[in-house]
Amino acid sequence: MSTIQDFSGYDPTWCPGCGDWGIGIAIKQSLIQLGLSPSSVAVVFGIGCSGNMNDFLNAYAIHSLHGRAIPNAIGIKIANHKLPVIAIVGDGDCYGEGGNHLLHACRGNHDITIIVHDNGVYGLTTGQSAPTAQKGFKSKSTPSGILETPINPLTLTITSGATFVAQSFAGDALHTISMIKAGIEHKGFSVINILQPCVTFNKINTYQYYLQRVYKLDENYQKNDFKTAVQKSLEINEEKFPLGVIYQTEKPSYTDQLPQLKETTLTDKKRFTEFEKITKLFI
Amino acid sequence: MTDFTWLIGGEAGFGIMTTGLVFSKIAARSGYHIFDYFEYPSLIRGGHNACEAHVSDVEVSYLSPTIDVLVCLNKETYEKHRARLTPKSLVVFDQDEFEIKEDVKKIVVPFKKILSDLKGQPVMKNTIALGASIGLLKGDINELIKIISEQFAKKGENVINFNKQFVQAGFDAINKNHSGSILNYLVKKSDGEKLVLTGNDAFSLGSVIADARVYVAYPMTPSSTVLTDLAAWQEKVGIVVRHAEDEISVINTAIGSSFAGVRSAVGTSGGGFALMVESVSFSGITEIPIVVFIAQRPGPATGMPTWTEQGDLLFSVFSGHGEFPKIILAPGDNEEMIELAAKAYNLADIYQMPVIVMSDMYLSESHKSVSKKFVDDFIANYKVNRGKLFGQDKISKIKSKKYLRYKIEDDGISERLIPGTPGYFYQANSYEHVEDGHTTEEAQPRIDQVDKRARKWTTYLKNDFATPKIYGDLDKSEIVFVSWGSTKGIVLQAQKLLKSKGTNSAFIHFNHMYPLDKEKILSLFKQNKKYILVENNSWGQFGKLLTMETGFQIKEKILRYDGRPITPEQIVSKL
Numbered sequence: 008m009s010t011i012q013d014f015s016g017y018d019p020t021w022c023p024g025c026g027d028w029g030i031g032i033a034i035k036q037s038l039i040q041l042g043l044s045p046s047s048v049a050v051v052f053g054i055g056c057s058g059n060m061n062d063f064l065n066a067y068a069i070h071s072l073h074g075r076a077i078p079n080a081i082g083i084k085i086a087n088h089k090l091p092v093i094a095i096v097g098d099g100d101c102y103g104e105g106g107n108h109l110l111h112a113c114r115g116n117h118d119i120t121i122i123v124h125d126n127g128v129y130g131l132t133t134g135q136s137a138p139t140a141q142k143g144f145k146s147k148s149t150p151s152g153i154l155e156t157p158i159n160p161l162t163l164t165i166t167s168g169a170t171f172v173a174q175s176f177a178g179d180a181l182h183t184i185s186m187i188k189a190g191i192e193h194k195g196f197s198v199i200n201i202l203q204p205c206v207t208f209n210k211i212n213t214y215q216y217y218l219q220r221v222y223k224l225d226e227n228y229q230k231n232d233f234k235t236a237v238q239k240s241l242e243i244n245e246e247k248f249p250l251g252v253i254y255q256t257e258k259p260s261y262t263d264q265l266p267q268l269k270e271t272t273l274t275d276k277k278r279f280t281e282f283e284k285i286t287k288l289f290i
Numbered sequence: 291m292t293d294f295t296w297l298i299g300g301e302a303g304f305g306i307m308t309t310g311l312v313f314s315k316i317a318a319r320s321g322y323h324i325f326d327y328f329e330y331p332s333l334i335r336g337g338h339n340a341c342e343a344h345v346s347d348v349e350v351s352y353l354s355p356t357i358d359v360l361v362c363l364n365k366e367t368y369e370k371h372r373a374r375l376t377p378k379s380l381v382v383f384d385q386d387e388f389e390i391k392e393d394v395k396k397i398v399v400p401f402k403k404i405l406s407d408l409k410g411q412p413v414m415k416n417t418i419a420l421g422a423s424i425g426l427l428k429g430d431i432n433e434l435i436k437i438i439s440e441q442f443a444k445k446g447e448n449v450i451n452f453n454k455q456f457v458q459a460g461f462d463a464i465n466k467n468h469s470g471s472i473l474n475y476l477v478k479k480s481d482g483e484k485l486v487l488t489g490n491d492a493f494s495l496g497s498v499i500a501d502a503r504v505y506v507a508y509p510m511t512p513s514s515t516v517l518t519d520l521a522a523w524q525e526k527v528g529i530v531v532r533h534a535e536d537e538i539s540v541i542n543t544a545i546g547s548s549f550a551g552v553r554s555a556v557g558t559s560g561g562g563f564a565l566m567v568e569s570v571s572f573s574g575i576t577e578i579p580i581v582v583f584i585a586q587r588p589g590p591a592t593g594m595p596t597w598t599e600q601g602d603l604l605f606s607v608f609s610g611h612g613e614f615p616k617i618i619l620a621p622g623d624n625e626e627m628i629e630l631a632a633k634a635y636n637l638a639d640i641y642q643m644p645v646i647v648m649s650d651m652y653l654s655e656s657h658k659s660v661s662k663k664f665v666d667d668f669i670a671n672y673k674v675n676r677g678k679l680f681g682q683d684k685i686s687k688i689k690s691k692k693y694l695r696y697k698i699e700d701d702g703i704s705e706r707l708i709p710g711t712p713g714y715f716y717q718a719n720s721y722e723h724v725e726d727g728h729t730t731e732e733a734q735p736r737i738d739q740v741d742k743r744a745r746k747w748t749t750y751l752k753n754d755f756a757t758p759k760i761y762g763d764l765d766k767s768e769i770v771f772v773s774w775g776s777t778k779g780i781v782l783q784a785q786k787l788l789k790s791k792g793t794n795s796a797f798i799h800f801n802h803m804y805p806l807d808k809e810k811i812l813s814l815f816k817q818n819k820k821y822i823l824v825e826n827n828s829w830g831q832f833g834k835l836l837t838m839e840t841g842f843q844i845k846e847k848i849l850r851y852d853g854r855p856i857t858p859e860q861i862v863s864k865l
Binding site for chain 2: 016017045046047049051054059061062065066067068069070071072074075077078079080081082083084085086087090107108110111265266267268273274276278279282284285286289290
């Protein structure tokens with residue numbers, strides 16, 4: 008079994024108190040508890056403070072471009088659908104720059120897990136507002152307050168076809184671990200939106216702010232009911248943050264539906280050599 | 291000797307393209323070489339569609355200035371193309387639909403009456419026209435019936451028989467009323483078996499030969515038929531074809547699958563490529579192999595979607611921010627497209643960089659017959675070369691070996707490692723990195739990695755760059771044409787026309803576009819001759835590239851940028 012040490016690369020450079028610390032530990036713990044090793048998992052990092060985990064987490068990895076982690080992850084999964092594939096991204100990265108990719112990855116039910124660090128700001132570029140920033144949020148790029156209303160990542164992904172949508176809070180490592188594990192184990196497109204304070208650039212959405220507004224879904228919550236899930240997801244518009252699996256359903260994943268992947272992965276298949284089958288089409 | 295042009299035209303949306311392909315296939319099955327070209331506006335219904343097929347005893351890949359048989363399914367076809375008729379040309383049309391006042395050789399076929407008598411749909415006019423054309427050119431009607439049967443095989447015997455009637459009616463109309471006009475142009479003869487391919491088909495075939503396993507695209511004319519070809523073959527071949535949400539996703543999906551270990555390609559036109567270029571740079575620094583197919587059309591922006599141009603050469607050369615090596619190839623015809631498409635996958639793996647294969651609408655959408663023996667021989671001789679792969683030869687020794695993804699090597703090429711290999715891991719990093727892949731901002735490792743990546747170009751120029759092919763005698767000719775990519779067949783024909791007038795010329799044709807080997811190239815340009823640059827664009831882009839890479843300047847230029855291909859006559863007339 009792998010250890011925290013096996014998964015640990017360079018020492019993190021996040022600000023003291025940053026939510027990324029908790030998420031970083033939770034990701035490593037989840038991988039260990041699922042029996043994975045740095046050789047048996049593929050991780051794609053976006054660009055941002057979250058993406059900087061590339062140097063701190065050992066795995067077969069791509070440190071992608073800003074916004075492009077999801078299509079990279081889809082490509083890895085198509086080539087080797089037996090490999091667990093995770094994308095570690097930020098809110099600006101995934102809901103802003105890469106928003107279109109997220110939407111269509113939900114539709115495709117690609118069997119990959121998206122771990123979103125949602126702190127409402129662009130930390131790495133020193134604190135401009137992100138797509139999840141609450142309306143009126145003042146930042147360097149929106150000195151009079153942001154005019155746009157925030158993205159609701161839960162409603163967006165549930166209604167776009169994601170088959171697993173969860174939310175957790177970086178201040179609750181154990182809950183975050185359980186959500187990440189459930190997401191990776193889920194067969195299909197899974198999104199875990201992790202609420203995360205940015206102690207340096209976001210003075211609104213602090214640990215205190217979240218502690219007063221998060222609550223865990225109770226055992227009777229019907230996570231497999233689409234309408235219930237949409238209703239629940241809308242609560243974040245009123246600054247109430249349910250934690251837990253908001254929605255989960257079973258549908259065939261993208262690679263499940265490809266007959267050419269039934270026997271083996273693309274990486275392991277033998278070279279096609281019956282060229283007459285193709286050349287005859289042109290005679 | 292057979293050498294003629296047949297053109298069919300009609301309203302868009304009525305099957306002109308399919309009809310043109312059937313005609314080309316019949317000609318190829320009857321032992322002739324063909325080159326065809328489609329003219330169509332960027333819309334689905336309304337507007338004018340035309341397909342012309344140049345049929346010959348010898349290999350052709352250019353359009354003839356004149357039309358020998360003009361098949362008009364509507365009046366517009368006649369109006370648009372009559373300027374290319376000669377006194378000998380035959381014009382097939384229906385007097386019940388429109389009149390022709392001019393003194394041309396009229397071949398009246400009662401399309402309207404046949405359709406009404408046999409209760410056919412308007413689209414079956416094409417079938418009648420094919421029957422009439424085969425009759426008029428003394429072709430083998432059985433070949434036509436065979437193709438119709440293949441086309442409708444899934445729809446059953448009744449549909450096949452129904453369609454056969456229209457073939458026969460067209461054929462009979464000629465033999466009954468115009469037997470005196472019949473030409474012996476398509477009399478069946480034996481010649482080697484031929485494939486009728488477009489440049490896009492050739493790229494698709496080359497990709498399958500090269501063992502490409504992932505192809506990702508977003509539809510964009512004139513590249514889309516690579517997407518539809520490979521999508522149609524995917525279960526047969528075992529390739530996965532993803533039609534992604536946009537071109538950014540397209541290239542990043544392919545970069546992901548390539549990282550995971552399978553040969554991956556994307557295809558688009560200039561506008562789609564513009565969206566991809568950030569990731570061309572990403573492939574450059576992560577050293578993840580990727581093959582990019584670009585079928586050019588006239589820009590800028592949406593430009594003229596269904597027409598041709600070679601306007602994206604310099605854009606491709608400079609695509610992607612930052613400094614990193616890439617390779618650009620531009621096949622001159624279908625045979626070269628098969629070879630260079632397949633070579634592109636080897637180069638991408640060997641040099642671990644983006645390899646761009648450039649086509650244009652003229653090459654991508656025109657059919658050209660290719661000898662089946664050529665294709666079979668190429669397949670038999672092609673070797674998949676995955677380049678340097680870590681531990682592939684000595685699996686048992688792998689455990690003891692330290693792995694550095696971006697190890698500094700003399701030839702610039704570090705070993706790749708397929709993700710999932712037990713006992714190892716590494717990151718492909720879009721940030722500058724040290725040898726093991728971790729991010730760095732230190733000066734020396736940065737210099738080392740920039741230099742390492744640049745050395746891959748040196749290695750490529752030494753081992754895999756091919757100098758341009760020379761056609762004609764460079765020493766003895768005063769006129770030397772210089773061109774690249776799809777203009778090849780056109781310049782070759784211009785050379786023949788000149789020769790028939792007693793002028794010898796030479797032709798330097800480039801298909802390995804970038805980088806260029808300065809010394810090898812300059813040796814071709816030393817002599818005091820009249821060099822003439824021929825390009826399908828307004829800037830003379832290759833001329834600029836040549837100057838940039840070698841310092842040599844070509845002063846005389848023949849350029850065309852109205853969306854139409856250059857013609858051999860145009861070249862000759864400008865001398």
